[in-house]
Amino acid sequence: MQFGIFTVGDVTTDPTTGRTPTEHERIKNTVAIALKAEEVGLDVFATGEHHNPPFVPSSPTTLLGHIAARTENLVLSTSTTLITTNDPVKIAEDYATLQHLADGRVDLMMGRGNTGPVYPWFGQDIRQGIPLAIENYALLHKLWREDVVDWEGKFRTALQGFTSTPRPLDDVPPFVWHGSIRSPEIAEQAAYYGDGFFANHIFWPKQHTEKMVGLYRRRYAHYGHGTPEQAIVGLGGQVFMRRNSQDAVREFRPYFDNAPVYGHGPSLEDFSRETPLTVGSPQQVIERTLSFRDYVGDYQRQLFLIDHAGLPLKTVLEQLDILGEEVVPVLRKEFASLRPAGVPETAPLHPAVRKNTDGHHDTGTDGHHHTGAQVRNQEV
Amino acid sequence: MRTLKLVAVSAGLSSPSSTRLLADRLLQITRHRLAEQEYAVDVDVVELRDVAVDIANGLVTGFPSERLQEAIDKVTGADGVIAVTPVFTASYSGLFKSFFDLIDPAALTGTPVLIGATGGTARHSLVLDHALRPLFAYLRAVVAPTAVYAASEDWGSGGDAYTEGLPSRITRAGTEFADLIAGRPERTREDDEIVPFAQQLADLRLGQAY
Numbered sequence: 001m002q003f004g005i006f007t008v009g010d011v012t013t014d015p016t017t018g019r020t021p022t023e024h025e026r027i028k029n030t031v032a033i034a035l036k037a038e039e040v041g042l043d044v045f046a047t048g049e050h051h052n053p054p055f056v057p058s059s060p061t062t063l064l065g066h067i068a069a070r071t072e073n074l075v076l077s078t079s080t081t082l083i084t085t086n087d088p089v090k091i092a093e094d095y096a097t098l099q100h101l102a103d104g105r106v107d108l109m110m111g112r113g114n115t116g117p118v119y120p121w122f123g124q125d126i127r128q129g130i131p132l133a134i135e136n137y138a139l140l141h142k143l144w145r146e147d148v149v150d151w152e153g154k155f156r157t158a159l160q161g162f163t164s165t166p167r168p169l170d171d172v173p174p175f176v177w178h179g180s181i182r183s184p185e186i187a188e189q190a191a192y193y194g195d196g197f198f199a200n201h202i203f204w205p206k207q208h209t210e211k212m213v214g215l216y217r218r219r220y221a222h223y224g225h226g227t228p229e230q231a232i233v234g235l236g237g238q239v240f241m242r243r244n245s246q247d248a249v250r251e252f253r254p255y256f257d258n259a260p261v262y263g264h265g266p267s268l269e270d271f272s273r274e275t276p277l278t279v280g281s282p283q284q285v286i287e288r289t290l291s292f293r294d295y296v297g298d299y300q301r302q303l304f305l306i307d308h309a310g311l312p313l314k315t316v317l318e319q320l321d322i323l324g325e326e327v328v329p330v331l332r333k334e335f336a337s338l339r340p341a342g343v344p345e346t347a348p349l350h351p352a353v354r355k356n357t358d359g360h361h362d363t364g365t366d367g368h369h370h371t372g373a374q375v376r377n378q379e380v
Numbered sequence: 381m382r383t384l385k386l387v388a389v390s391a392g393l394s395s396p397s398s399t400r401l402l403a404d405r406l407l408q409i410t411r412h413r414l415a416e417q418e419y420a421v422d423v424d425v426v427e428l429r430d431v432a433v434d435i436a437n438g439l440v441t442g443f444p445s446e447r448l449q450e451a452i453d454k455v456t457g458a459d460g461v462i463a464v465t466p467v468f469t470a471s472y473s474g475l476f477k478s479f480f481d482l483i484d485p486a487a488l489t490g491t492p493v494l495i496g497a498t499g500g501t502a503r504h505s506l507v508l509d510h511a512l513r514p515l516f517a518y519l520r521a522v523v524a525p526t527a528v529y530a531a532s533e534d535w536g537s538g539g540d541a542y543t544e545g546l547p548s549r550i551t552r553a554g555t556e557f558a559d560l561i562a563g564r565p566e567r568t569r570e571d572d573e574i575v576p577f578a579q580q581l582a583d584l585r586l587g588q589a590y
Contacts, residue, residue: 131583134584138584185580188576188577204442204443264440265436
């Protein structure tokens with residue numbers, strides 16, 4: 001199983017100090033967070049894509065390319081790539097390039113975005129969100145698998161005799177996840193292609209995640225990619241930890257109360273009960289995270305949101321230390337011992353990554369490769 | 381014969397409230413009329429005051445709390461809905477509107493609805509027709525022709541040569557509403573249907589309307 005973090009990339013005032021980081025600071029901090037994720041033995045770093053303030057990540061492959069150059073093992077991903085408003089040709093080119101630079105350590109997650117005006121800003125119509133996601137991905141899928149593409153669709157200029165360059169590394173396209181909170185069409189799309197399905201699993205009650213993952217698993221089997229249990233599932237999650245759970249609650253509350261999205265709404269306690277948000281001790285996070293399996297089954301990727309709502313860099317790096325030292329090693333072991341044979345441990349890795357892994361790293365008890373940090377942490 | 385579910389939504393704020401009083405009277409007459417047609421009827425009342433904070437949180441977070449979801453499920457699962465609001469600043473109350481803002485726009489399609497409103501003066505009675513009726517028309521509900529407005533003075537007076545009194549308006553509304561409910565086929569609720577992917581692709585390629 002892969003563990004990692006995903007960032008929204010919000011520039012938010014720290015409510016405890018009144019200080020707002022500059023965009024420059026936020027971007028540099030994001031890099032520091034990604035490097036730390038690798039250092040503490042996490043597997044994945046994913047960035048969102050936004051085209052409006054207060055968010056900085058409008059150019060994910062620039063950020064990920066930079067991080068790729070400064071890391072060895074971290075899988076670089078997105079959360080999400082806007083399949084609706086980006087030209088699928090440019091996505092094909094950008095992420096294939098990134099794949100070469102990162103020696104295969106790349107996958108990406110398709111999403112539709114949740115900011116209405118982004119559609120018209122990029123010349124699209126939000127009412128066509130689902131058809132755009134369907135058609136644009138169909139083209140992207142083809143561009144990465146066929147050298148010469150003829151294409152006619154509703155939403156972009158036709159292509160005759162077009163070759164997207166560079167070709168994917170070793171002709172193996174990046175693995176793709178499709179993210180959605182509650183659109184069955186997207187679960188169906190992921191199932192049809194045998195791609196992964198990622199549930200946001202942050203802002204909404206677990207019932208939505210359960211329903212969508214269940215649908216995706218059934219349809220994955222329907223399309224002949226394997227059993228429902230073998231479908232590739234990823235989940236989001238949101239945690240804040242201190243050794244003592246009361247300290248975690250006290251420290252996180254002002255960030256929660258003022259957070260974009262849910263701030264000034266329900267209490268931290270209500271929101272923790274109604275959504276997967278967990279604020280408490282590392283042990284509480286371990287228990288809550290293991291309980292996700294009860295309603296989505298054995299899954300392949302867990303990403304945590306830890307760097308939003310104005311939390312200072314120092315705090316975020318401390319959260320990563322706790323994740324890497326105390327939480328993820330236990331989760332790896334527990335999830336591995338629960339996972340039946342025949343259920344994939346991770347989403348398919350690029351052959352270049354697998355080769356690198358086999359040559360350089362020991363294989364842990366769950367068959368997943370561990371960096372030195374991971375092996376060390378398992379002994380804690 | 382099946383049991384009909386009748387739910388009243390009351391946006392009254394005080395307790396007791398005249399809005400709730402009107403909702404109860406409408407519920408009572410409708411149940412009575414349906415019983416005459418030999419229907420078994422379950423009645424329930426959703427007091428929006430009890431879920432006021434949940435409604436505000438639902439607007440902020442984008443998802444309903446468990447308690448609010450229960451209230452929504454009662455309303456969307458009903459065979460008939462009685463919706464009664466006080467008049468605030470020339471329209472339905474904000475709480476009333478916010479509750480219906482949180483209901484899926486398709487969830488009340490075809491549901492018979494009886495609308496009512498209360499206010500301090502009869503001069504606001506057209507609120508039923510310029511505010512509530514369009515709201516439920518948008519939701520594609522079937523709104524009973526007679527809607528009932530109760531001004532404070534209505535609770536202490538009978539009719540006159542020009543207007544029926546409150547009791548006879550309530551009776552007329554409840555009778556029409558009961559007939560609407562009785563005449564409708566049983567509602568079937570389907571789970572989210574999956575549009576098979578091949579169909580989604582074909583819709584795009586063939587340029588059909590979607």
